[in-house]
Amino acid sequence: MNRTYIPAGEMAPLTLPYHDSGLSKRDRVLLASDLLPPIDFICFLLAGLIGTLLYSLFVTAAPLDASVAVGRGSVALIGAVLAPFVLYDRNFAAAISRRHMTALIGMFGLRFVLIATIAIAVGAASQVFASLPPSWVAVWLGTSAALTALVRVFVATKVRALDRKGAFTESVAIVGAGPVADRLERHLRDTKVDHIELLGIFGDLPLGVTGSSTLPVGSIDELVELSNRRAIDWILVAMPIVEEAPLSAIVQRLDVLSIPIALCPPSFGLRLPGEKVEYTSNGMPVMLLADRPIKRWNAVLKAVEDALLSRILILLLLPLLGLIALAIKLDSPGPIFFRQRRHAFNNSEFDIYKFRTMRFSEETSGALLQQTTRLDRRVTRVGRFLRSTSLDELPQLFNVLKGEMSLVGPRPHAVNMRTEDRLGSEITGNYAHRHRVKPGMTGWSQVNGARGATTTTAQLRRRVALDLMYIDGWSLRLDLKILVLTCREVLRRTNAY
Numbered sequence: 262m263n264r265t266y267i268p269a270g271e272m273a274p275l276t277l278p279y280h281d282s283g284l285s286k287r288d289r290v291l292l293a294s295d296l297l298p299p300i301d302f303i304c305f306l307l308a309g310l311i312g313t314l315l316y317s318l319f320v321t322a323a324p325l326d327a328s329v330a331v332g333r334g335s336v337a338l339i340g341a342v343l344a345p346f347v348l349y350d351r352n353f354a355a356a357i358s359r360r361h362m363t364a365l366i367g368m369f370g371l372r373f374v375l376i377a378t379i380a381i382a383v384g385a386a387s388q389v390f391a392s393l394p395p396s397w398v399a400v401w402l403g404t405s406a407a408l409t410a411l412v413r414v415f416v417a418t419k420v421r422a423l424d425r426k427g428a429f430t431e432s433v434a435i436v437g438a439g440p441v442a443d444r445l446e447r448h449l450r451d452t453k454v455d456h457i458e459l460l461g462i463f464g465d466l467p468l469g470v471t472g473s474s475t476l477p478v479g480s481i482d483e484l485v486e487l488s489n490r491r492a493i494d495w496i497l498v499a500m501p502i503v504e505e506a507p508l509s510a511i512v513q514r515l516d517v518l519s520i521p522i523a524l525c526p527p528s529f530g531l532r533l534p535g536e537k538v539e540y541t542s543n544g545m546p547v548m549l550l551a552d553r554p555i556k557r558w559n560a561v562l563k564a565v566e567d568a569l570l571s572r573i574l575i576l577l578l579l580p581l582l583g584l585i586a587l588a589i590k591l592d593s594p595g596p597i598f599f600r601q602r603r604h605a606f607n608n609s610e611f612d613i614y615k616f617r618t619m620r621f622s623e624e625t626s627g628a629l630l631q632q633t634t635r636l637d638r639r640v641t642r643v644g645r646f647l648r649s650t651s652l653d654e655l656p657q658l659f660n661v662l663k664g665e666m667s668l669v670g671p672r673p674h675a676v677n678m679r680t681e682d683r684l685g686s687e688i689t690g691n692y693a694h695r696h697r698v699k700p701g702m703t704g705w706s707q708v709n710g711a712r713g714a715t716t717t718t719a720q721l722r723r724r725v726a727l728d729l730m731y732i733d734g735w736s737l738r739l740d741l742k743i744l745v746l747t748c749r750e751v752l753r754r755t756n757a758y
Contacts, residue, residue: 288557293354298345304408305344309337312401332392340380347376357420377402432458437499445499488518489609497525516551517693518607523547554697554732562737567668571661592643595621603673606699611665614656618644651751657702669740670701671728680721688718695728705731708746
């Protein structure tokens with residue numbers, strides 16, 4: 262059967278711009294498992310209280326003196342400390358989605374027996390059990406087992422419900438050609454088709470490639486374009502002959518996307534900067550070549566940071582926003598807000614919001630792109646003050662609320678912006694890598710002297726280098742540090758005009 266190229270636009274309907282939440286399907290599965298350890302800690306402590314109540318009601322109604330209370334609390338604490346480590350199963354939610362229930366029940370039983378054994382041994386060695394009747398220990402362990410088991414039943418029920426809705430179904434794009442790609446496609450279809458959505462086989466191949474697949478075929482550029490429209494969870498590379506140079510070239514082109522890229526099946530003997538991971542949907546091992554820069558709990562923390570701080574700032578700044586809007590309206594005719602197309606996450610585009618600081622005309626409405634210069638005659642009186650104090654950037658808080666931007670990240674450059682009459686991608690090959698995270702209102706570049714217009718290629722290269730440093734070293738602490746340093750830069754009015 263001959264494959265035919267299908268334009269990327271026909272592979273998925275073009276609707277609203279796609280904005281990634283920062284959490285992949287794999288992240289969601291792992292997060293469901295990560296929630297269990299702190300809950301287990303609470304369950305063992307709570308079991309101590311419930312066990313004491315049950316013991317008093319059904320075993321003996323003897324008064325609870327201080328020494329007995331301390332002893333029971335100590336034993337409960339020993340179990341609570343052990344539970345998050347011994348009972349933790351990183352693949353719990355993934356195993357639930359694969360319906361491996363028997364194995365999970367057996368593993369839970371073995372681990373709980375291990376906790377009970379360690380707790381009893383520690384309690385006996387430390388003389389904590391000296392004042393505790395064995396019947397209370399049995400009631401406590403039974404209550405702990407019941408509570409932790411009920412929590413797992415509840416999580417399993419929720420995971421299965423989400424699974425039935427397709428929440429864990431991963432969309433996969435194959436990059437490769439020939440029999441190897443065909444075998445990979447058949448393997449993915451045969452093993453767990455209900456958890457995998459195959460999008461197509463991509464690669465810079467000649468027309469009419471022969472193969473057994475009925476999947477649509479496109480180029481790598483079309484795969485990049487498709488990622489702007491919809492979520493892609495994995496890019497799996499399948500090559501007939503794995504050589505480092507061609508493989509590195511493929512990764513370099515796809516690394517601009519915030520999508521895990523893996524070589525499958527793993528090729529032995531190659532020195533590649535990767536690690537073997539378990540493929541979530543069917544357990545197939547792959548060699549990870551590139552991954553999301555911010556994922557799992559880091560992605561949750563950043564999302565919470567943006568959602569919480571942006572709402573607080575908008576509420577606090579509402580009176581100021583109203584005064585600025587009135588000043589702009591009284592100063593010059595035209596709209597209050599200025600919108601411009603900017604580069605966003607995964608090389609997509611969005612409309613950024615700013616207060617209008619220039620006289621309204623075709624040039625300032627975005628039809629003609631020209632970076633602002635010092636003493637620019639297009640800037641209004643109110644606009645000059647707003648730009649020097651960076652108050653014109655405040656409407657971008659609404660971009661953050663919409664999920665198009667983050668409070669901290671690489672500053673979004675205007676589409677087709679040129680420096681020394683050259684596009685950013687023509688100046689540095691790493692330019693698009695700054696789009697692997699959401700753009701920000703402020704960033705590491707802005708607090709390190711790279712604020713304002715980029716008029717030289719050296720300035721652009723330095724800004725890109727600083728942005729990549731931020732992406733590779735992200736932490737919540739770094740974000741908060743940048744927000745504090747931004748206040749200092751705004752007061753200094755460095756490169757703001």
